[in-house]
Amino acid sequence: MYSYWKNNQLKIAPWIFLAPGIFMFSLYVIFPIFQSINLSFYQWDGLGAKTYIGAENYIELLDDEYFIVSLKNNVIWLVLYLLAVPAGLFAALFLNQTVRGIRIYKSIFFFPFVISQVVVGLVFSWFYDPSNGLLNIILEFFGFDTIAILAEEDYVTYGIIAAGLWPQTAYCMILYLTGLNSVDPEQIEAGRIDNARGWRMLWYVILPQLKPATFIAVVVTIIGALRSFDLIDIMTGGGPWGSSRVLAYYMYEKAFSEYGFRMGYGAAIAVVLLLIMMVYIATILYRLYQDEKGS
Amino acid sequence: MFPTPIERTKPSTQLLYKIALPISIIIWLLPLLAVALTSIRSGADINSGNYWGMPTSINFMENYTAVFTDSPLGYYILNSFKITIPTVIGAIVLSSLTGFALGVYRFKLNLFVFFMFVAGNFIPFQILMVPVRDLSLSLGLYNSVWGLVVFHIAFQTGFCTFFMRNFIRALPYELIEAARVEGVSEFKIFWYIVVPLMRPAMAALSVLIFTFIWNDYFWAIVLTQGADAMPVTAGLNSLNGQWVYNQHLVSAGSIIAALPPVLMFFLMQKHFIAGLTLGAVK
Numbered sequence: 262m263y264s265y266w267k268n269n270q271l272k273i274a275p276w277i278f279l280a281p282g283i284f285m286f287s288l289y290v291i292f293p294i295f296q297s298i299n300l301s302f303y304q305w306d307g308l309g310a311k312t313y314i315g316a317e318n319y320i321e322l323l324d325d326e327y328f329i330v331s332l333k334n335n336v337i338w339l340v341l342y343l344l345a346v347p348a349g350l351f352a353a354l355f356l357n358q359t360v361r362g363i364r365i366y367k368s369i370f371f372f373p374f375v376i377s378q379v380v381v382g383l384v385f386s387w388f389y390d391p392s393n394g395l396l397n398i399i400l401e402f403f404g405f406d407t408i409a410i411l412a413e414e415d416y417v418t419y420g421i422i423a424a425g426l427w428p429q430t431a432y433c434m435i436l437y438l439t440g441l442n443s444v445d446p447e448q449i450e451a452g453r454i455d456n457a458r459g460w461r462m463l464w465y466v467i468l469p470q471l472k473p474a475t476f477i478a479v480v481v482t483i484i485g486a487l488r489s490f491d492l493i494d495i496m497t498g499g500g501p502w503g504s505s506r507v508l509a510y511y512m513y514e515k516a517f518s519e520y521g522f523r524m525g526y527g528a529a530i531a532v533v534l535l536l537i538m539m540v541y542i543a544t545i546l547y548r549l550y551q552d553e554k555g556s
Numbered sequence: 557m558f559p560t561p562i563e564r565t566k567p568s569t570q571l572l573y574k575i576a577l578p579i580s581i582i583i584w585l586l587p588l589l590a591v592a593l594t595s596i597r598s599g600a601d602i603n604s605g606n607y608w609g610m611p612t613s614i615n616f617m618e619n620y621t622a623v624f625t626d627s628p629l630g631y632y633i634l635n636s637f638k639i640t641i642p643t644v645i646g647a648i649v650l651s652s653l654t655g656f657a658l659g660v661y662r663f664k665l666n667l668f669v670f671f672m673f674v675a676g677n678f679i680p681f682q683i684l685m686v687p688v689r690d691l692s693l694s695l696g697l698y699n700s701v702w703g704l705v706v707f708h709i710a711f712q713t714g715f716c717t718f719f720m721r722n723f724i725r726a727l728p729y730e731l732i733e734a735a736r737v738e739g740v741s742e743f744k745i746f747w748y749i750v751v752p753l754m755r756p757a758m759a760a761l762s763v764l765i766f767t768f769i770w771n772d773y774f775w776a777i778v779l780t781q782g783a784d785a786m787p788v789t790a791g792l793n794s795l796n797g798q799w800v801y802n803q804h805l806v807s808a809g810s811i812i813a814a815l816p817p818v819l820m821f822f823l824m825q826k827h828f829i830a831g832l833t834l835g836a837v838k
Contacts, residue, residue: 271661271742275661384588385587387807495773
């Protein structure tokens, strides 16, 4: 027995180290994914018996106008949330100096990312408040009409995205600040000699070197956009009239709230969201695989 | 350095920059400053709609103590600590093991297992929601602090494994080789050689996971019900529903709820940023 261990240590040891992690991760993450996919072919109220209904949940989705609204909002989130990447880059360029106290400024700029989205959501709902919110006070000051952003179907999603951009920009800024730190100074000097300045320098010399930072910024921003849930729940609860829902939120409503307890239907929505997400997950894995092959 | 260091520019640009810095920071934090301002106003000011004029009195102490005495916020905060701290420890223990296994050994399924952890880390929470809730119910962990802890440990293991594995890959492999030649067992190599070297990674992960879990809202509302096990994020939201006319108190509560991760960030800034920007540079 002992000698078997001695001879095969290198083969067995990794699995002993992996066992607890794989067990927990399978139990709470991997299996549930398949359980959800399976559930999406059933009708279930969460308590009684499950009834197999084939693809009916998915067929129903196609005719569900709220599903379409949520999907459309997801696309808006995805596109506008990406503004955090250039915004973060410019914040980083603005702060990438060595003047006195700059470190404090950098940390304070990063603040919004550290605080909970619940707090961000509350802060922005008050900011948008039609009667006492700071935004409308400012608008009035400049002679504009006041608007109740979170009560207008046409504005509400944009209002929530703006709140989300606040922490996300901070995140991208930190990624770029770190990236800027490792930009090769010799290349910058060479660029300066060749008379590259400002925009040209940024575009041709700096940005190519910031590629890893950009990749991560884009990935985390896309994932963040598709995961958006907290802000919507805090700021509007999906309203007014469901106009600010996204898939993640609609799924939760269908499965868990007074609107439904339709677990199977909710699972089908989650599967659609997973499929969208898979595009990005596959990209990440592909990049990782390339890196692994290279090293 | 890019952009051009400000010291090398015209004096007028330097002056402009020095003025622009504080102004930009104030605009950036304007929504938060507004909340801080509201949190020290009196109830009378709030009722009369005096949000932006001179406060009639500064009620810093009153408001911040009222939050603890008149609401369960203190209890929610305690719950948050009870959830966050064991999660940090558990996730780091598990991922040290998995990260070591995937970083040090070469075996067939290595990359497959690694990719499983990475991919699982990015999936939408909603796909897990119903099964995880059912599982927690059947394990008797629903609506308990431990239910959240166990789930969070499991889920965070994905990200932490990714982090630890990459960190261990960067360590000098010769150390491990040399120990093996000496006949040191794999467990001893892990415990006496690798774990001590992993300290910076553990520190970085601790602050990151602390912040992630402290700020978690989704799982808090999925896996708890009522005040028993509710962490401060969900608690704050329910408080906001109950205290519609006490915005000054909810503001104070928000500031309190935001404080632990902010402090954590300030105290461990270097580790935090190192953790967050892993892979942002090559």
